Amino acid sequence: MYRYAWCVPSASNVYPDISLFDHSRVTAALAVCLYEHPKWARERLPGISPERLRQLEDTEPFLLVKGEISGIQSYIYRIVRTGTGGIAKRLRGRSFYLQMFNHQVARLLLHRLGLTLAHLIYCGGGSFLMVLPNTEPVRDQLQQLVEEVEDYLWAHHLGELKFRLADKPLSPKAVFLGLSEALQDLELRLTQVRYRHFKALFRENRAVEREKPWESIRPCPSCRIQVVESGAELCETCETQQQRIGARLPRTGGAIFSADTLPTGPPEIGVDWKKLGKTRLADVEALYAAYGPETMESVTFNRPDRIPKTSLLFVANVVPKNESSREITVPTERDDEENPEGIVQRHQTFSFSTIAAWSEGDARLGILRMDADRMGAIIAQGLDHHGLMSFSRMATLSRQLQVFFEGWLRNICEDYTVQEWRPKVREERILCDYADAIQSIFYVVYSGGDDLFIIGPWSEILPLALRIRDDYRRFTCENPDMTLSAGVIVCKPKFPIPAMARLSGEAEDRSKVRGRNRITAFGTTVPWESTDGEWGLRELLGLAEQWTRWIRDDKVPRRFFHELLRLQAQAVSDDAVVRGMWIPRLIYRIHRNIPDEAIAAELHHILLGRPNSLALLRVVRVPASIALLKTRS
Ligand SMILES: [Zn+2]
Incomplete structure (x- = not known):
């Protein structure tokens, strides 16, 4: 249905801006909520009398639920440059790991409740929003889920990543007339939860358990939080992100989310979330074969045309890698401690030193951070201002943003590489004798929700930012309220990742402070296009x-x-x-x-x-x- 109805308007008599796909799934979810509610369950909706409807309009059959993982950005960018495994591989793996975690938790909750993905209004950028039946079992399950997620996060990240969840019961009246207020209230509740993280862990005094003797404790060189098992280089979590995900991701066609908690036999590629189930990375052909009773969803990444029987998930897993069938020898790869021969195998990611060398002139990296301006206000007030707020309109808007930031971004990066960068190589303005083996010269560290973080050759990063902005303008039909702010820094390839993130973030903040819809580069803030006097x-x-x-x-x-x-x-x-x-x-x-x-x-x-x-x-x-x-x- 997504495939065929996403761009068909649900109603063409008023504002034809809601997709039939979103409208239908949200309607189905609301119907299930009514069906599950004790007071509504026996009502025959089409024939219901107006008096009875009035009696019921203040009951609260819906439960609006928002879950959020916090600490994501600092966690991703606090990655340490260490001798093992290549930072370019691990950084993307770490960001993807968090993205999958969000998807896994949302799907697990629905799976346990026996509900479908129709209830998931959106899921991305480290948070999800759902509309669930407001019943006792649902509320119990939410409580249990929070405790299990916190257990996992505590065991693997020692509180550096946090999960919070808030809910808000809704009446049918509120769904039609008070959705904006309800969402604002939900956000408020979410901030109140912030001060009660890991409550259950501390209550049961489980937070300080440590089974290992002191002498065997050695901190992981990558995250500096977890303990490394003897004989291993990295902790289990970093190892997962690096080896199983980071290395595999570039050639993965899809993933399977499952609820099974059985210990796995042969080494599988993906993440074992322990009590929260598993996410397996798989080639597209293997998606069917692996389908089991505990499977919650299998998704194909980025290929709406590929397999009609799986869902589609846009994943901005764009990294510069060797797409040719031969190995490539690159002198700059030798700068990387772990690649002394300088050979990049097929499907392997190029290092940051090599990306820097694909610049015109000086070999440096350009770091771009960008995010959509006033997105909260657009959802809360923009839609509501015209009395247009509805679940399905919100679902359409957030899904469309996802299509842009997680889907279309890939096209922009690849198109830029072919249309703009390769000609520069042909004109010998940039030296690279394997340009045809690269589909994207840009490394998308993170792109989700409404913001992104990209690393690329410095000379190409500003034109790329401009192109993203131009496409976003077209994508939003030139809506003057839908703008982007960006920050760029230029640095040496060995520059520490946390500093890259911080300085480019500060540059982006300057663009926001100086009126938004701007970009800051070389310490200078400018609008995207010239105006009177600017x-x-x-x-x-x-x-x-x-x-x-x-x-x-x-x-x-x-x-x-x-x-x-x-x-x-x-x-x-x-x-x-x-x-x-x-x-x-x-x-x-x-x-x-x-x-x-x-x-x-x-x-x-x-x-x-x-x-x-x-x-x-x-x-x-x-x-x-x-x-x-x-x-x-
Ligand atoms: Zn670690």
Whole structure:
């Protein structure tokens, strides 16, 4: 049904914006809730009398449930660069592990309640929202689930990751008229839960159990939280993320979520969530074969066309890997401690040093963080403002966002690689003699809900950000409220991951503080496109291109742009003595350093002669830094 009805409107007489698929599944879920409720169970709905309906309208047959894993970002990015296994492999594995955990918990809850996925309004970005029957057994099961999830998180992550869950009973009246308030109240309840994490563990005094003798305790070099078994390099959790998921993920076609807790025989690829069941990674062909009575769902990743009998799950598992059938020898791989031969096997992920080397000019990484502006307000107020709030509309909106951030993002990365990056290799602006073996030069660390974190060659990261933003504009039909804010940093490939995450996060925050719908790069915040008096990223990238060409063609010396940056710092500084002095100095530099008169005149015009020249000076760090980095050999 997803496949055929996702884009068919459920009603075309009012706002045709809800998909028939979402509308139908939400309606089915609401009907089940009524059917399960003691007061509603025996009512014959089509023939119900208006008086009886009034009697029932204040009963609460629905239970709105939100579950959330917190601490995700700090957990993913706190990964430590250690000699074992390759950080590029583990980072993606860690992010995927959390994504699967969220899916597993949501599915397990429904499985235990004997309910279908129709009740799952959304699931992504580390949280899920459901509408369940408001009955005693359901509430008991929620309680049990929270305790089991906390047990798992405590045993494997010692409280670094937390799970919280809140519920809110709803009347039929509230479903139609008070859904926004109910959702806000649910969020409030969720924040109150925050202070009661691991309650059961502490109550039963199980939190401090440790069976191992002290002398055998050695902390895991990757997470620095868990204890490593003797003889092992990493703790069990890191090992799972690294070997079983990270290494396998690039060639996995799908996954099977199951509720079975039996110990597994032969080594399987996936995660054993202990009491919470298992998630197995499988090739598409193996999905059927592995289907058992405890199977909750089997999903195909990213291929709506592949197998009609499994569900579809969009997973942004985009990493630069060797897609050819031969092994590739790459000198930069040797920088990586664990790959002294520098050989990248088929399906293997390239290291960050190699990704950096795919840049134009200086070999550096670009780190992009991006997120949708005001998404909470759009859901809570935007939909409600027009009296349009409904479960199915919300389900459609969040599923569509998922299609973009978890599905379409892959196309953007791959398309960029083919359309923009490979031609640069052909023109020898970038040196890489195996470009055809790479489908994506970008490493998507995380993309879910409404935000993303991508690592790529520095020279390609800003054009990629612009492309994501352009596609998002088109995807949202140019809705002026649906915008993206981004932050970019450029760093060496050996830069610690936690610092990458923090600095790019701070850059993103600056974009938000300065009015959102912006990008911050090279410490400078600019809008995506030029407006009156402000230079946008698109135009600045155009300038950077022109300046790079001038340097390459020996028309303008590099030192001119160094000088320009120095003068810019003077111009924007508060020192009253030098204020204004930059103008004659700049004019002097232009005509002194640039022998080609036509180019000198053009540069003079761009930097000083146009109405928006002063505005350019404020953001000139962006094109000048790009031109300088691209021409550094
Ligand atoms: Zn560990």
